[in-house]
C-alpha cells in the first residue's frame with residue numbers, strides 16, 4: 693500500500709482525479725465519497741481514494757478512483773500506510789498541513 697502510494701503514477705492519477713472532482717463540484721454535480729457514499733461538498737477538503745482498494749486488485753485508472761472525505765479515507769485500518777506516506781510527502785514537498 694505505502695509503496696503504491698509513492699509511485700509517480702499514483703501522484704499523477706490523484707492530481708487528475710482531484711481536478712476532475714473539483715470541476716464537477718464547481719458545476720454543482722453530486723460527487724459521492726467512495727468510502728461512505730455521502731456527498732462531498734464544494735470547498736470541503738477531500739482525498740482521492742480507491743473504489744476498489746489497491747491491495748484488492750484495484751487499479752490507478754481514474755475509473756477506480758474518486759473523492760473521499762478525509763475522515764473516511766484516513767479512518768479505516770488498511771489506509772494507515774497511506775496516512776504515513778501522505779505525511780511524509782507533505783514534509784518532503786514543504787506543503788502546508790491542510
Ligand SMILES: [Zn+2]
Nearest residue numbers: 725728761764
Ligand atoms: Zn465519506
